[in-house]
Amino acid sequence: MNILFVTDHYTPTVNGIVRHIVSIKQELKKRGHTIYIVAPPTRKKIEKEPNVFRLPTAIPFPLKKGDLFTLPFDPRIENKLLKTPIDIVHSHLLLTxxxxxxxxxxxxxxxxxxxHTLWRHYIDWMVPWGEKKIKYRISDWAARNxxxxxxxxxxxxSKAIDALLEAKVKTPVHLIYNGIDIKTFKKAKTMDLSKLTSATKTKRPTIIMTGRIDKGKNADLAIRAIYKLKKQIPEVLFIMVGDGSEREKIESLLNKYNLKNxxxxTGFVDQSMIASLNxxxxxxxxxxxxxxxxxxLIEAAASGKPVVSVYDKAVVDIVRHEKNGYLVPKDTQAIADALQRLLTNQNLRKQYGIKSESIASDFSITKNAIQLEKLYKELTDKNKIPQNRGFFSFLTTKKW
Structure with a gap:
């Protein structure tokens, strides 16, 4: 099958959406499919990738450092794609x-x-002020259309499903988990963490948190929890794998709480490094x-690690409370207490780690690809023709 991915996020950008797109692209190619990609422009010099069409124009987003508004129309690329054999279009959001x-x-x-991203979060980033009830009414209208x-x-x-239902979207919805290459994380080798610090080689109780250091990720909450945990476990080591617009704020908190040791x-690192750190x-x-x-979180579970997570409907299928970790409120003391319970109980860590590996097996990239193939086939077999529906249909009409 010839599949066109369109996405506002692609390499060399580093985030979970990009990693998913790269992984599922590779898996589908292994299974005999041809993948074409429409992606944003990049300012970095990178090797040209076959079947990837880079849109020429993007505008920096002033309210979220590092993000771009990609202008989604280009006659030259459109003409090339119209001459390219394509069976189905898979959008990974947003403007593209x-x-x-x-x-x-x-x-x-x-x-x-x-x-991939809830529209209410988009409007929170775009308009960080104002009455949420009014903002969310607008974002729900936009999402619906x-x-x-x-x-x-x-x-x-299920969190994504609830958001679509709340916005009263009528298009059929399918629950398909994103997947990862389980083997990469299950078979990863440990590394000498003393290479990352000026400390001795003595093994320290170690916590890892991977992800962008951006608004909404609540990295400041993690730092305040570590500050409280340090009072109970002075030698604790917290590794933050990632980077982002809130890094300076986090570094100032490290100075404030005397947590530099x-x-x-780490900043952004490659997948093999993430696997080793996990x-x-x-x-x-x-x-x-x-x-x-x-x-x-799937990567951490595949690495056989117990997890402490703030309760959110997005994580409940990965973190099972008191089965492979703890789901806690957005409270620094609750987070610190849960971390302490695990760090001071080796048997519990082992028990929860085994359960994490078992749970992670449901999120393999192979299972993800099989489910996508099934959905693609259903849609192409029906030969269903897309309809111009909603306010935004004037942007996509084939008349111009």
């Missing part, structure tokens, strides 16, 4: 989705979209409440 729908309309092929243009929607979690911020840690921590299905 309009080009995907437009291509599908002109080629009379079906469309599917994955809800956007998603109703597609033939099918993939929701990676307890916290390491394998070397004792416990994984997750504090974000803005994800739809956090890939980083």
């Amino acid at each position: 989705g309009f080009m995907g729908i437009r291509i599908a309309q002109k080629k009379n092929i079906p469309t599917v979209v994955t809800l 956007y998603f109703n243009q597609y033939d099918s929607i993939i929701a990676p979690s 307890n916290v390491i911020i 394998k070397s840690a004792d416990v994984a921590l997750f504090t974000s409440d803005t994800d739809t299905l956090p890939t980083v």
